[in-house]
Amino acid sequence: MRPFSLLCALLVLFTWPAFAKDNDPGTQTREQARWRAERISQVAYRLHFDLYGQSDRFSGQARIRFHLKEALTKPLPLDFAGGSISRLRVNGAAATIHHDGHRLFLPAGKLRPGDNEIIIDFSHAYSNNGSGLYRFRDPEDGNLYLYTHFEPFDAHRAFPCFDQPDLKASFALTVKAPRDWQIISSTRESRIEDGNGYRLWHFPASARFSTYLFSLHAGPWQAWEDPRARIPSRLFARRSLAKHVAVEEWFDATRFGLRFFQAYFGHPYPYGKYDQVIVPDFNAGAMENVAAVTFSEHHVQRAPSTYLERQKRISTILHEMAHMWFGNLVTMKWWNGLWLNESFATYMATRAMADYPPTRDQAWMLFQQGMKRWAYQTDQRITTHPVETPVADTGMAFSNFDGISYGKGAAVLKQLVFRLGEDRFRQGLDLYFQHHANGNTETGDFFAALGQAAGRSLDDWVDQWILEPGLNRVQAGFHCRNGRILDFHLEQQAPDFAPRLREHHTRLGLFRNDGKGLALYQDLRLRYSDARTPVKEVVGQPCPDFVYPNLDDQDYAMVTLDSRSLQTLLREKARVPDPFLRAMLWSDLWEMVRDARLSAADFIPLVLDSLPDEKNAQLFQSRLMALQGKYSHSPSLLYYLDLAGQGRRWRLETEKRYWRLLQRRDLDGDIRRALLEGYARIALSDQALDRLQALLRGQLAVAGLEPDQDLRWKLLFGLARERGEAVRPLLDEERKRDPSDRGLKQAIACEAAMPGKAHKQALFRQLVTADNPAPFAEQRQIIWNLFPLGQVRLRQAIADDFYRALPRLARTRHEAFLHSFVSSLTPLYCDKRASDRLRAWLDKQADTLAPATGKELRIVLQDDLRCQRILASASPDAPRRAAATPPPAPSPASPLPR
Numbered sequence: 001m002r003p004f005s006l007l008c009a010l011l012v013l014f015t016w017p018a019f020a021k022d023n024d025p026g027t028q029t030r031e032q033a034r035w036r037a038e039r040i041s042q043v044a045y046r047l048h049f050d051l052y053g054q055s056d057r058f059s060g061q062a063r064i065r066f067h068l069k070e071a072l073t074k075p076l077p078l079d080f081a082g083g084s085i086s087r088l089r090v091n092g093a094a095a096t097i098h099h100d101g102h103r104l105f106l107p108a109g110k111l112r113p114g115d116n117e118i119i120i121d122f123s124h125a126y127s128n129n130g131s132g133l134y135r136f137r138d139p140e141d142g143n144l145y146l147y148t149h150f151e152p153f154d155a156h157r158a159f160p161c162f163d164q165p166d167l168k169a170s171f172a173l174t175v176k177a178p179r180d181w182q183i184i185s186s187t188r189e190s191r192i193e194d195g196n197g198y199r200l201w202h203f204p205a206s207a208r209f210s211t212y213l214f215s216l217h218a219g220p221w222q223a224w225e226d227p228r229a230r231i232p233s234r235l236f237a238r239r240s241l242a243k244h245v246a247v248e249e250w251f252d253a254t255r256f257g258l259r260f261f262q263a264y265f266g267h268p269y270p271y272g273k274y275d276q277v278i279v280p281d282f283n284a285g286a287m288e289n290v291a292a293v294t295f296s297e298h299h300v301q302r303a304p305s306t307y308l309e310r311q312k313r314i315s316t317i318l319h320e321m322a323h324m325w326f327g328n329l330v331t332m333k334w335w336n337g338l339w340l341n342e343s344f345a346t347y348m349a350t351r352a353m354a355d356y357p358p359t360r361d362q363a364w365m366l367f368q369q370g371m372k373r374w375a376y377q378t379d380q381r382i383t384t385h386p387v388e389t390p391v392a393d394t395g396m397a398f399s400n401f402d403g404i405s406y407g408k409g410a411a412v413l414k415q416l417v418f419r420l421g422e423d424r425f426r427q428g429l430d431l432y433f434q435h436h437a438n439g440n441t442e443t444g445d446f447f448a449a450l451g452q453a454a455g456r457s458l459d460d461w462v463d464q465w466i467l468e469p470g471l472n473r474v475q476a477g478f479h480c481r482n483g484r485i486l487d488f489h490l491e492q493q494a495p496d497f498a499p500r501l502r503e504h505h506t507r508l509g510l511f512r513n514d515g516k517g518l519a520l521y522q523d524l525r526l527r528y529s530d531a532r533t534p535v536k537e538v539v540g541q542p543c544p545d546f547v548y549p550n551l552d553d554q555d556y557a558m559v560t561l562d563s564r565s566l567q568t569l570l571r572e573k574a575r576v577p578d579p580f581l582r583a584m585l586w587s588d589l590w591e592m593v594r595d596a597r598l599s600a601a602d603f604i605p606l607v608l609d610s611l612p613d614e615k616n617a618q619l620f621q622s623r624l625m626a627l628q629g630k631y632s633h634s635p636s637l638l639y640y641l642d643l644a645g646q647g648r649r650w651r652l653e654t655e656k657r658y659w660r661l662l663q664r665r666d667l668d669g670d671i672r673r674a675l676l677e678g679y680a681r682i683a684l685s686d687q688a689l690d691r692l693q694a695l696l697r698g699q700l701a702v703a704g705l706e707p708d709q710d711l712r713w714k715l716l717f718g719l720a721r722e723r724g725e726a727v728r729p730l731l732d733e734e735r736k737r738d739p740s741d742r743g744l745k746q747a748i749a750c751e752a753a754m755p756g757k758a759h760k761q762a763l764f765r766q767l768v769t770a771d772n773p774a775p776f777a778e779q780r781q782i783i784w785n786l787f788p789l790g791q792v793r794l795r796q797a798i799a800d801d802f803y804r805a806l807p808r809l810a811r812t813r814h815e816a817f818l819h820s821f822v823s824s825l826t827p828l829y830c831d832k833r834a835s836d837r838l839r840a841w842l843d844k845q846a847d848t849l850a851p852a853t854g855k856e857l858r859i860v861l862q863d864d865l866r867c868q869r870i871l872a873s874a875s876p877d878a879p880r881r882a883a884a885t886p887p888p889a890p891s892p893a894s895p896l897p898r
Contacts (some may be wrong), residue, residue, distance in 0.1 A: 343409025470498025
């Protein structure tokens with residue numbers, strides 16, 4: 001160790017709260033954040049960024065003012081990772097720079113109790129992985145675009161700062177940039193000065209908020225301003241993408257959302273303007289930067305958007321807008337409170353959509369099909385955790401951006417509103433914002449406000465639903481005599497690893513089969529909390545053909561259908577008139593397959609038989625995804641079968657049924673498009689592949705559907721996956737046809753999907769090489785598409801390379817790369833020997849892995865064990881339809897490593 005490095009290590013040891021065991025110096029512990037927050041307050045930043053020129057680095061100056069509670073005897077750490085510092089002044093005096101690559105240590109002797117000011121001249125490389133300050137060059141027109149992404153702990157990868165949520169600050173900003181660029185940040189510019197080939201943008205001091213919510217967007221953006229907005233609202237996108245942006249739809253949703261949330265919360269929008277910026281290569285779906293929200297370009301389609309695409313886009317717009325109040329105006333103190341941000345924004349986005357005419361009819365169904373199913377699946381995993389969970393450091397915070405923090409928290413909030421009533425819930429929110437606007441809170445603060453509005457303590461509810469993990473199951477039990485209900489009860493079950501039985505509020509529905517489908521004849525609101533809860537109100541009612549104990553999806557509980565209801569559903573091929581109930585029932589059937597309680601050999605024909613009658617495009621598409629895509633964050637059924645070498649038969653049958661259905665002229669346009677995309681995703685026979693090629697060549701047509709550019713890429717992907725190098729001429733033609741960034745990435749995906757052991761090995765080794773210069777957005781296309789349907793067993797070819805590379809990658813690559821890499825490329829193929837190898841490797845390496853990486857490995861291992869159970873149930877020797885009793889849930893005592 002060099003002397004300077006040794007000095008920095010000693011400074012960390014003696015000045016900064018101790019790191020947890022094996023803590024990455026690039027993370028921050030809760031103890032470190034608490035230590036600093038106890039000593040520092042009244043932080044204000046004046047930042048300057050010089051973005052002028054074509055260098056791969058940017059430079060700047062940070063002038064930071066803060067109040068120090070007391071004299072320090074040890075240096076004060078300031079976060080700044082990866083950059084270099086050329087000058088440091090502390091309270092007007094030059095100071096020696098002690099920077100260990102992650103933190104700058106301010107000398108205690110130059111700091112004083114009371115007000116302090118430091119000035120830092122710095123420079124930093126632009127990011128190529130999507131965190132920090134990212135730079136993108138548009139391959140179509142050569143334009144450069146820059147944007148920041150800082151959550152949870154990346155603001156200090158762009159400028160020196162106290163990077164933690166409970167040190168809120170104001171931000172004033174100047175930016176030097178090329179003359180034709182637009183600069184967007186948390187406030188509107190106060191003036192722009194012209195220079196020699198550049199402009200200097202000035203932004204006044206902002207409201208106070210957390211560092212991870214500050215943003216800087218720069219480039220020759222196409223800008224639109226809404227002339228009808230009461231709050232100044234703008235939208236930005238790349239010039240080459242601008243013609244595809246649904247501007248009026250975007251502004252209409254924005255105007256509605258701002259009106260709705262101000263009225264619902266009883267608190268005005270807290271910032272002076274509302275900008276939305278659509279950016280390339282964004283790692284997440286969107287980010288709630290204060291007054292300058294960032295959106296992934298995935299929300300822009302080059303063909304007319306389907307209803308589901310519009311619904312998801314509006315959901316994201318409203319989700320990020322809800323954060324302006326819940327997350328930005330009021331912010332969690334530390335990352336254990338992440339759920340307060342994400343669960344609330346998820347719930348409120350859906351609640352707003354339920355009042356918005358374009359989404360009103362299917363808003364809660366979208367929530368159930370997406371976030372709610374994600375929550376159920378996450379809560380059954382060995383890696384589940386309470387909604388509010390301890391977070392030791394920022395590395396662990398990243399691992400908690402999951403179905404619990406988003407979906408489960410939102411689902412239990414929905415049940416709480418059902419229990420309290422919406423008026424009391426809104427009164428509680430009003431109190432919360434009155435007490436805590438512009439501050440930081442913990443979970444207890446939120447529920448204290450709700451409890452005050454409700455007139456009673458919610459501590460017991462919080463203990464059950466927020467502080468304990470686990471998913472309960474509910475099942476109806478009943479007996480009939482002479483066509484009438486003799487006795488009726490609800491049974492509640494809990495997994496062994498989380499045995500708590502909870503108090504649930506739900507709606508019970510009883511149905512009779514009237515020859516046209518299931519007709520509801522009894523709708524009863526009730527509460528249950530015991531293992532067995534009698535329901536005396538329905539005794540003497542007509543005996544039901546079907547019972548559903550969670551009408552309208554108010555409860556957070558996995559429904560297990562009783563045997564009579566299951567047989568009715570299967571006999572009727574799941575034909576249920578109400579689309580919302582139909583959505584929930586198909587989800588329940590899929591969970592039965594995942595739990596090995598319903599054979600894959602029964603489920604696939606059930607899906608295929610149901611498709612011709614399904615008129616709801618959202619439900620049609622979700623059923624296709626259950627077969628062949630990633631359905632609500634879990635692998636598809638054909639993927640599971642493919643792992644075991646049993647997929648070919650079902651793919652051939654499925655492609656035949658899809659093509660037959662595509663010949664119908666009465667199909668809804670969205671359904672027709674989803675069906676053709678599904679056909680391309682599974683096409684296997686020479687006849688099907690010839691059709692894909694003919695569609696690309698214009699030699700064949702599907703009535704009512706002209707393949708647009710994005711659909712053309714999907715057709716070509718299906719060909720490349722099966723015919724490899726033989727489609728090279730088609731790939732070259734498509735590259736010329738679509739020179740856009742999206743075309744570039746789709747071409748990479750097609751290349752990755754081409755079959756062949758040597759080809760896969762070469763791409764994998766290129767991916768993991770230490771000096772790979774490719775942006776993460778391009779590497780991710782390889783990761784996601786290297787082993788598509790039909791090729792998953794080819795992962796055996798890279799198994800040894802994977803295990804050799806992963807420890808190094810875990811030390812050197814960022815979390816988003818590792819998440820995609822592990823979830824897509826871990827060499828598992830529904831085989832005990834492969835899962836045993838991963839288990840043994842984890843036993844040796846677990847302590848060296850970042851929390852998010854270790855968590856993802858445990859998830860894929862559990863999915864592989866689930867796959868083995870599914871295939872055992874699908875074998876010819878297995879019972880065709882198992883009883884409705886669920887299998888035991890995995891527990892921490894199971895052989896899965898923790």
